[in-house]
Amino acid sequence: MIILGSSGSIGVNALAIAARYKLPIEVLGVGKNIALLNAQILQFRPKAVIIADSNDKSLITSEFKGKIYTGNIGILQAIIESQSKLVINALVGFIGLEPTLCAINCGKKVALANKESLVVGGDCIDMEYIIPIDSEHFSLSYLLNFNKSPRPFRNLYITASGGAFRDTPLETIPQQSATNALKHPNWKMGKKITIDSATMVNKLFEILEAYWLFGSKNIDAFIERNSHIHGLVEFLDGSVVAHLAHTNMQLPIAYAICFGLGLQEQFLRDFGECKQKSKKNSIKTCDSIIERLNFQNINYKLQNIDPKRYPLWNLKNTLLENPKLGLVLNASNEVAVEAFLQDSIVFGRISEIIQSALEAFKNPNFNDMDSIRTLDLEVREYARKLL
Template structure:
């Protein structure tokens, strides 16, 4: 068995920490060669002390100076780099064969694309990369010749339920009719609509089933996360948008399903624990112990499924609208959402203003063909600026 050499983009986040947890249990299979973070320098220093990567990356020079000192004090021989270009170096210069792409948001796009172009096995948690640049990203994977394994639990479930030789071109003979993405419905699935106006960041981040980073927790509450996942599924699996459905499933045990022409529906079940899809991606096509408790079907009270209420979750409708518009519309959607969610978390933007900001920005920036990274980054920057202005107006009125 050859040892996989792993670079983790976003090692201090929720996915990054879970990835290290799986790796820790399998030192014979995995060697960590690069770790990256933005601000959590102390956490990164501890990770370097335990896993001894060749390269560690932080956001800026001050963070790099601090990390260098922490590592020197502990006699850890890791090269410290900083800034966005260093994230690319972590992938291209670290001698890795596997990249966990787990930076949150648009910041993860460029290093994930670099991993795709370099022919690495890409474990994709950073859904925003596919939302912003699905076509470019899938082309980069093809040209690079590496393997793309989805880590988002829903896409990982679908990947497990598809035939191993599945591809868009083969689909007619393989008979895939629909993909059903499940969604818990988040913490406000049953909250009276009139109470949504006063939702706080703490309430929005308290997901009933999953422990995740703050941004994705808010996205789960608004169901923007599911909208981003619909776009992600469209690019990953190549089915038309009409064939990608969303189902509310509050127990979060069926992680997604594939419906076939002959009447079969295949589902993947498991505990809501990201270490399962992470372990699956790391060891694919083998399966390894993920440290996850077994699922006891006899102890389940029930499994229930329902259509999402669009009045409660306007972000889901906005994401479908952007997906159908295509081009750079999903980039605008993603950028406006990132700004609105950050303003909700940090500046007091009311919860119900998140979809309002996203819709205003979507309506103000025309979609163009997303044919190059330059175009995508330009649209992303314009959408962010526009969203900041809309947020400022909303905060003044509030």
């Protein structure tokens, strides 16, 4: 397989699974973390690697004798020239879209963790090649039995943690700093996704991803503070089923690898806690990947997302009515979040910049990578002028 973003959380977890099941890695791709790449090279012996900067070639371990690709063009070259039939795309941001399109054009399956691929370019992507890794979309797929033609449903629901300001007094939120916004109540993630969690942009992204993946506009989200319930499906018969699991990303990654490589489902059997007999006939816990979820005596509550606390949530229906607005949402958000992380603007300005951009680009028109790139640059230029 090919792993794009092998130094991030998804990539590291994918490699942990590869090591456990002795799965070969053909290509590893990182940005600037050459030290971690060198450790991965020595363990997994890839045939090729991808790095961001050609000037870092000299830092790659001398034990590596394979091919070195560099930059965005190098990512595409590596995909085209590889033999692997599965690409795990864990790149962050707009940069991840073109590799997704390239992999599909090469007939490869894409285990997708890059949100922007679907948010920006969903209209240009053949969903037959996509296997979602995001926990929310994995949960929905799980509940629908990974079936391209599932039992008819009425509504799909995903959940949100609520982010850093879910309990902050409303009147103080607009003036909050990046330092406070990065204090996620449930876990530690990358800076951008943590900010997107606080603004609820991350959930807008996931709503759009669900639209493209499942072909329905009947999608909503709730806040679930435990981060145990990831998705719910309401069927036409009135029944509702929910998927509960720990937030260990190895579970959706393992399923994606299993389906992407055409492995037998036996591959997945030891993911939950199990027991086996030792030689002395005593019982001991085996080496499981994911701890069993203790859901007893836990208060589960699904809360509506309050637009007063998360003003951008008002955009949900607009985005579902015109999903191509995802390009405008993403470009303006990337500009605003970058400025916020540099303390150039306060928290409340993020939503103001995004809403202004969506008003200015009401009817985005694109149908290929060139037109996507052109419009993306226009939106970014517009957003920067608002800083």
